[in-house]
Amino acid sequence: LNAPNAVDFSLNGMALKNALIAKISNNTTALPYSSSSFDTWDALMLTDEDPNNSLNVLLIYNSQSEPKTNTVGNGNNSFPAVWNREHVFPKSLASPALETGNPGPGTDIHNLRAAKESVNSARGSLKFAAGSGNSGPVGSNWYPGDEWKGDVARIIMYMYLRYDGNGSSITETQCLPTVVGVGNVVANDPNMIDLFLQWNAEDPVSDIERQRNPVSEDKQNNRNPFIDNPFLATKIWGGPPAEDVWGTLGVDEIAQNTFSIYPIPANEHKIFIRSTAAIIKQVALFTMTGQQILSENNPQKNNNQIVLDNLPSGFYVLKIHSEKGITSKKVLIN
Structure with a gap:
C-alpha cells in the first residue's frame, strides 16, 4: 500500500474500509511471540530502532x-532489564482476548511497540482518552502523550480493520475502537470513535512509524495503510481532515449529483443542503486547519432540505456523511 494505485481510492466510507480490509488481510503471515527463530523481539528491534541511534530502540509513551540489549526477558541475563513489548490494543480488550502462545492476532507486530516496563505496567489495559502533554493516567483512563497519540490512533484503526470478525474464535477476532477508547461514535460506523480520528489528524506520521511499515511488510506481508496515508481515515470516517501524504486524495465528491449545496458563497451566514439520492446521517463544518466548529447527527429536513444557520464568516470544509459515503466541499460563508 506504499503507492496510491494499490487500492481503488475513488471509494469512500465503508466501501473503502472493506477494500483496505481485503488488502491488509490477504496472504499475511504471523510471527511467533517468543522463539529461538525470528520472533517479535527481533522484529521490534528493527521496527522500533531509534532513527538517531541504531543500537537503541525508541520507547513508546515516554520517547x-x-x-x-536491555530487554525484560528474551534471555537477558547480563544487561539492565528496562523495556518489554506493549500491546497498544490491550490483549484483554479484544474479543476473544489476544493470545501470544501461537502466532496470530496477539503477535501482530503492527500492534506491538517497545515500551519501558514500568510505563507499560502503568498503562495496563486502560482505555485511551483525551489529554495533553506527556503520557499518563487521565482519571481511570490513559493518555499516550502528544507525540504518540497519532501512532496509537493509527494502530487502533489498523487492528480494527485487520481483525474485523464476529468475536467467536481466534480466527474471528474483533478489535473494536469503541472498547479501547473514550469518545463519541461517528455517524457512519458504530464501532469507530472521534477520539482516534482527532489524534490521527493532530499528530502527523513520525519517522519511526514510516520505518515500521517496510519491516512489517517484509516480515508479515502487510502494511498499516493509515501510516502510508492518514487521510484514508478521513475518507472512511470523516472527522478533522488528516494529512494527505500523497497529495492526490483531497476532498473529492462521492457523486456530483448526490447533494446540492447552495448558495455558494453562502449569504446571511446560512447554507442549504438538498438531497434526493442519499440519506444524510451527519453534517459537519471544519476550518481550513481542521478545527470542527459544527456537527449535527441525523439533521432535520424541511421540504427535503437541511438548513445550517448562524454560521461564522470564512472559508470552511463542509463534510456530509450518508449511507453512500462521505463528500466534502469547500465553502465560503459571508
Missing part, C-alpha cells in the same frame, strides 16, 4: 532511547 526514551534504550539499548536493544
Whole structure:
C-alpha cells in the first residue's frame, strides 16, 4: 500500500474500509511471540530502532532511547532489564482476548511497540482518552502523550480493520475502537470513535512509524495503510481532515449529483443542503486547519432540505456523511 494505485481510492466510507480490509488481510503471515527463530523481539528491534541511534530502540509513551540489549526477558541475563513489548490494543480488550502462545492476532507486530516496563505496567489495559502533554493516567483512563497519540490512533484503526470478525474464535477476532477508547461514535460506523480520528489528524506520521511499515511488510506481508496515508481515515470516517501524504486524495465528491449545496458563497451566514439520492446521517463544518466548529447527527429536513444557520464568516470544509459515503466541499460563508 506504499503507492496510491494499490487500492481503488475513488471509494469512500465503508466501501473503502472493506477494500483496505481485503488488502491488509490477504496472504499475511504471523510471527511467533517468543522463539529461538525470528520472533517479535527481533522484529521490534528493527521496527522500533531509534532513527538517531541504531543500537537503541525508541520507547513508546515516554520517547526514551534504550539499548536493544536491555530487554525484560528474551534471555537477558547480563544487561539492565528496562523495556518489554506493549500491546497498544490491550490483549484483554479484544474479543476473544489476544493470545501470544501461537502466532496470530496477539503477535501482530503492527500492534506491538517497545515500551519501558514500568510505563507499560502503568498503562495496563486502560482505555485511551483525551489529554495533553506527556503520557499518563487521565482519571481511570490513559493518555499516550502528544507525540504518540497519532501512532496509537493509527494502530487502533489498523487492528480494527485487520481483525474485523464476529468475536467467536481466534480466527474471528474483533478489535473494536469503541472498547479501547473514550469518545463519541461517528455517524457512519458504530464501532469507530472521534477520539482516534482527532489524534490521527493532530499528530502527523513520525519517522519511526514510516520505518515500521517496510519491516512489517517484509516480515508479515502487510502494511498499516493509515501510516502510508492518514487521510484514508478521513475518507472512511470523516472527522478533522488528516494529512494527505500523497497529495492526490483531497476532498473529492462521492457523486456530483448526490447533494446540492447552495448558495455558494453562502449569504446571511446560512447554507442549504438538498438531497434526493442519499440519506444524510451527519453534517459537519471544519476550518481550513481542521478545527470542527459544527456537527449535527441525523439533521432535520424541511421540504427535503437541511438548513445550517448562524454560521461564522470564512472559508470552511463542509463534510456530509450518508449511507453512500462521505463528500466534502469547500465553502465560503459571508
